[in-house]
Amino acid sequence: MRDKTTIKDIARLAEASPSTVSAVLNDTWQGRRISAETAERVRRIALAQGYRANLQARGLRHGRSGLAGLVLPLHDNRFFAGLSQAFEAEARARGLSPVVVSTRRDPEEERRAVGTLLAHAVDALVIAGTCDPAGSHRLCAEARAAHVFVDLPGIGAPSVVSDNRGGAERLTAALMDAMRPGGSPWFLGGRPGDHATAERIAGFRAETARRGCDSAGRIIACGYTPARARAEIAALCDRLGGLPDALFVNSIMVFAGVLEHLVTLPPEAFAGRVVGCYDYDPFAAFLQFPVHMIRQDAAGLIGEAFRLLDRDARGSEVIAVPPELVPPRTIPQNPFADLG
Amino acid sequence: MRDKTTIKDIARLAEASPSTVSAVLNDTWQGRRISAETAERVRRIALAQGYRANLQARGLRHGRSGLAGLVLPLHDNRFFAGLSQAFEAEARARGLSPVVVSTRRDPEEERRAVGTLLAHAVDALVIAGTCDPAGSHRLCAEARAAHVFVDLPGIGAPSVVSDNRGGAERLTAALMDAMRPGGSPWFLGGRPGDHATAERIAGFRAETARRGCDSAGRIIACGYTPARARAEIAALCDRLGGLPDALFVNSIMVFAGVLEHLVTLPPEAFAGRVVGCYDYDPFAAFLQFPVHMIRQDAAGLIGEAFRLLDRDARGSEVIAVPPELVPPRTIPQNPFADLG
């Protein structure tokens, strides 16, 4: 084989014109009144030559690429990986070719990623966990590209987010049901300025208040790094003379840090204590002590996102999808589906 | 804004020709003897108009796209997600735009994914965990595209794989060091026909033999599904009247199934027993019983893959990268980096 086979090569071999070949290979030949014999001849030769259309050229001509892009902060996270998986399924179901790109939570990188995908004329863009909603939206708007935000609300375009407030209320309720009567729950991790954390704190506050328990002073929004979380939980245990009655851990990263401390404690330290984590990991659900987990509905979020894209939604509408509460030592509905 | 701004629009506004604009925006204007003033004028206008080059057109002209593609079985897996993360970093370091696509371990889907990326003229392709090495290679070869296999050896192109045999030997050694003297280790999970499983079984056999222990009859290659693994371990415990002295679990999926059974056992059932898993999960490392884990070196694998691409390697050479052994209740070198 010389260079890449083009439509012109096929045309030469089939003694036809490029336009005829194009019509045949795009199945528009009846409309263009190509004879069945010619069509068959062209198809045969194209197959024999292993012809594959140059999608750049086609995209250039059409103004569309057939690609659907997902932009996310990182691959290396159960939740986002679940989004990728669901995204690809939905995109393929619509005849689009999915591609996924991550940004390391870097606004500049996010703009570059979105810009690159748009410059390749992606037909639809889902932006998950955005850290520059305004910038990303502006780029998409300039390129007149269909786009939706997921996980964190965007600006100027529709968003699909987890019901963080509701989830936090349910997790808090589960923890308070399980802890000793009259006990005090603590909230650990996250940044209060972040949308998701703010919502979860609100949910935590609402549920504790509903049960006549004042949560003031028991919210430690110490960010997301495991190291910091470990230090904070160690300090807290010191202060309280033991583990808190109930601990609401705001993310799996924070939980990792907390766990580093917890594994240093003797088994009896866990007596009567209960831990919850706003995130899911199948193995974290089976530690020595009971862990209540919240599992976000990746498929549900992506499903709603595509529904918005399908109906070409434009506003700033925000759709909330409820997460799932996974009780301790439980295998959730779709067991280990996200393990591979 | 009307439609997407093109180089012609800029040319009109700057009272220059499209070629001048192109030269300026590609920083080849000195070579083309464009005056500094003209260059500045063009740049200013392009910026003001928010011009972004149409990468399909550029790619069509150049025959390259600036894209680097990673094809993997699924996103939803720590190891593959780690590959994605490392892949994006390496690709960006080379000025390429990374995109990742998964195939659900479906050969047909893999061919489609590879074909689509090639049709978009990706400059480099990394195919991880291939399930159709021959087919994928053929497509790449026809398109004259640089490509490398990772995790599973390919055909016709260079491959980078984990040192499964060596890793299995080390894991087996760790288990036999930790189990009661004279005990017998068992191997569970995988399909013997699979390359990785075959290598791991070979490693398991070699290490047990080296210690004068016959592994015959203690290898249960029952596939990868958690359900099956759960049934097998339950049956085995029944047969032995308790847990085996040491258990080599062949993948995290299998481990998940095993865990479903193990959590039903009383704490004393674990006395003197030791479990190993050929895969890593930060939380699985902290269960009630000690778990030795093997953690594959995603960054190392991808690093080698790009080194091959850099020097345009063509043969069927296979590079083995050693994995890391993570002792029980340990935080590995790069703690929770892959958690997010």
Place this chain on the structure above:
DNA sequence: GACACTTGCTCAAACGTTTGTGCAAACGCT
């Protein structure tokens, strides 16, 4: 003032498709 050389650009073709338009031959009808 003729000549060569430099400066600063523009022209046009090409990359591989798709698609609106047109045209020649064949056919049917009177």
Place this chain on the structure above:
DNA sequence: AGCGTTTGCACAAACGTTTGAGCAAGTGTC
């Protein structure tokens, strides 16, 4: 035979970019 209609295809432009070639005006040299 003359006319209109259908059949079966080819031509050429366009998508947005890059790039080899060329051209006109200005500058310097003798």
